[in-house]
Amino acid sequence: MRTISVLQAVVLATAVAAASFSSADAKGKVAPLPPGACAVGKKAALSGTFCSLNCDPKSQWCQQQLCANGTFVSVLPCYNSGFCTVKCGG
16 A cells, blocks of 8 residues: 555656656747748748838938848838838837
């Protein structure tokens, strides 16, 4: 009877340890990007989307970017008073 209790305790401890390791691994992993998407910080911009980057608060000008097959391509700048696209990663 006592041997079964010790065995159950060991099995329970092993199960708890395995569950804690698997949840720690899941927290450290980053979700893969969709095909053709561009990484912006911890977010993704889908291929073919425009966004604003490097906005200068003094001049109000921003650089427009296009996500094209996993790479940002610079396009025309814009004046940041309603004419720019959303901020990249924001």
